Amino acid sequence: MKDNKSLLFVDDEEEILEILVDLFTDEGYQLHTATSAVQAKNIIDKHPVDFILSDLRLPDGSGSELLNHIQEKHPKTVRVLTSGYMDLQFGRVAVDRKNGTFYVSKPWDLMTLKQLVSDQLGQ
Amino acid sequence: MKRKASKKILYIDRDSRYRKTALKAFQDDGYDCLTCRDGKNGLETARRENPQCIIVDSQLPDLSGEEFFTAIRTRSDFRSVKDVPLILLTHNGEIDRLKMYSLGFSACLSKPFVGRSLVEFVEDVLVSHQVKMEEMTCWERIHEAKDFLEIMVESSADAILTTDVKGVITYCNRAAEELLGYPFEDLVGKRVSKFFLQGATELIRLSTYLSRSSKLPNYKTVLVTSKNEHIHINASISSMRNGEGRVMGALGICKEIGGDNFSEYDVNKSDRLATVVETAIAVNHAINNPLVPILGNAQFMLQDERLVDEDMRRRLRVIVKNALRIRDITQKLANITRPVTKEYLKGTRMLDIEASS
Numbered sequence: 001m002k003d004n005k006s007l008l009f010v011d012d013e014e015e016i017l018e019i020l021v022d023l024f025t026d027e028g029y030q031l032h033t034a035t036s037a038v039q040a041k042n043i044i045d046k047h048p049v050d051f052i053l054s055d056l057r058l059p060d061g062s063g064s065e066l067l068n069h070i071q072e073k074h075p076k077t078v079r080v081l082t083s084g085y086m087d088l089q090f091g092r093v094a095v096d097r098k099n100g101t102f103y104v105s106k107p108w109d110l111m112t113l114k115q116l117v118s119d120q121l122g123q
Numbered sequence: 124m125k126r127k128a129s130k131k132i133l134y135i136d137r138d139s140r141y142r143k144t145a146l147k148a149f150q151d152d153g154y155d156c157l158t159c160r161d162g163k164n165g166l167e168t169a170r171r172e173n174p175q176c177i178i179v180d181s182q183l184p185d186l187s188g189e190e191f192f193t194a195i196r197t198r199s200d201f202r203s204v205k206d207v208p209l210i211l212l213t214h215n216g217e218i219d220r221l222k223m224y225s226l227g228f229s230a231c232l233s234k235p236f237v238g239r240s241l242v243e244f245v246e247d248v249l250v251s252h253q254v255k256m257e258e259m260t261c262w263e264r265i266h267e268a269k270d271f272l273e274i275m276v277e278s279s280a281d282a283i284l285t286t287d288v289k290g291v292i293t294y295c296n297r298a299a300e301e302l303l304g305y306p307f308e309d310l311v312g313k314r315v316s317k318f319f320l321q322g323a324t325e326l327i328r329l330s331t332y333l334s335r336s337s338k339l340p341n342y343k344t345v346l347v348t349s350k351n352e353h354i355h356i357n358a359s360i361s362s363m364r365n366g367e368g369r370v371m372g373a374l375g376i377c378k379e380i381g382g383d384n385f386s387e388y389d390v391n392k393s394d395r396l397a398t399v400v401e402t403a404i405a406v407n408h409a410i411n412n413p414l415v416p417i418l419g420n421a422q423f424m425l426q427d428e429r430l431v432d433e434d435m436r437r438r439l440r441v442i443v444k445n446a447l448r449i450r451d452i453t454q455k456l457a458n459i460t461r462p463v464t465k466e467y468l469k470g471t472r473m474l475d476i477e478a479s480s
Contacts, residue, residue, distance in 0.1 A: 013412060019419035057408065084411025086366075090447060107414040107450060110422045 005121050006030035010040045010054035037061040048074050056083035078120040131155045133174035135165035137184050148238025162186030173203050180212040196227050208252040257417050268406040282377040290315050290326045304349030320345040337362040410453045418446045
């Protein structure tokens with residue numbers, strides 16, 4: 001089942017992307033990474049993804065604009081926004097009831113992220 | 124995980140059998156290994172080749188292990204290798220380990236050893252050294268950022284005051300003490316209206332204005348000093364809001380303009396306030412981002428069943444615990460609306476993070 005699900009991580013820091021890829025490598029998902037909003041949009045245009053986690057601050061725009069763009073084009077994609085400047089406790093996930101976007105504060109608890117993906121993708 | 128292929132190890136030992144053992148073991152495992160038989164050649168190779176780890180025998184023909192490492196750690200021509208892990212090879216435990224660690228050695232390994240155990244030992248040292256260096260860098264960034272914020276506020280030529288929602292002063296800088304002629308202790312905790320010539324009436328008017336518009340630049344008023352003198356000021360006053368947008372108080376940046384020269388004022392003060400807020404955001408971003416790989420890698424290693432060494436696991440738990448402490452500090456710094464300061468050195472004050480809220 002997991003083979004059909006794909007995840008996209010967007011952050012301009014390679015070491016942060018590396019942690020995310022390591023975390024989901026053996027879980028059977030198709031993994032994509034991007035270091036900018038433009039790169040992320042190119043990936044999504046070719047392969048719509050089931051889950052996207054993006055940093056709020058990207059070198060060529062804001063992560064929330066990217067997620068809004070994805071919401072318009074692919075409303076079923078699960079969207080998570082993350083940032084070092086959020087007032088959320090370690091291990092907590094918040095959700096915007098208006099648009100369904102999830103929020104996770106950096107640094108994240110790996111198990112919380114894994115649980116969020118598995119809950120939202122119905123694994 | 125074949126990243127080790129790019130790692131360069133320098134092994135220095137007078138005993139050719141050990142040199143051969145080390146060379147073969149490291150090369151078999153994908154490392155680039157260089158060997159030397161004495162301290163002089165070892166130092167020269169270290170400077171030229173910039174290895175990622177240096178292993179040296181305590182009984183070299185020309186230098187003692189201590190002399191060798193003192194040169195690496197202190198001489199300016201070895202700057203490029205001064206932070207690499209240094210491992211000392213000892214004979215029958217003849218070395219005072221405490222002294223060696225205090226000199227800056229990363230680890231000691233007793234001879235005899237087999238090639239495989241040497242490689243595994245070095246791999247453990249490289250991992251723990253990397254984590255230690257990242258943790259140190261992180262702490263340095265926090266201290267730099269905190270010092271910068273404190274220096275910026277305290278060295279301002281303009282008076283800076285904050286109040287809670289009731290107008291009670293919660294913080295003031297040195298310029299505010301000088302402007303009003305009261306020490307810090309006599310200002311904090313007092314209602315700001317006490318220092319307005321128009322008293323409580325003015326405070327109510329200001330509060331009403333700020334409840335509608337969060338910024339009031341170029342506000343001109345008259346304050347009363349400890350000597351009962353009236354001073355004319357130009358202030359930029361702004362609401363301070365928490366992460367949820369709720370008003371927590373007000374921030375005022377004031378400059379004396381002189382009673383006869385009322386039209387002279389500085390419009391840059393509100394820009395300066397914006398800089399303070401922008402700095403707080405940058406501090407959080409700059410610290411929480413590097414915490415992701417620190418915490419993430421430590422969590423990964425703790426989840427790895429192959430890591431059975433309880434001492435290593437304990438050290439990793441210490442890293443996780445302290446990384447979370449750093450995160451708590453940055454989060455608290457970003458949300459402080461009632462700063463409290465304490466004496467740092469004579470005549471200098473610092474933000475008391477514990478006492479602030």
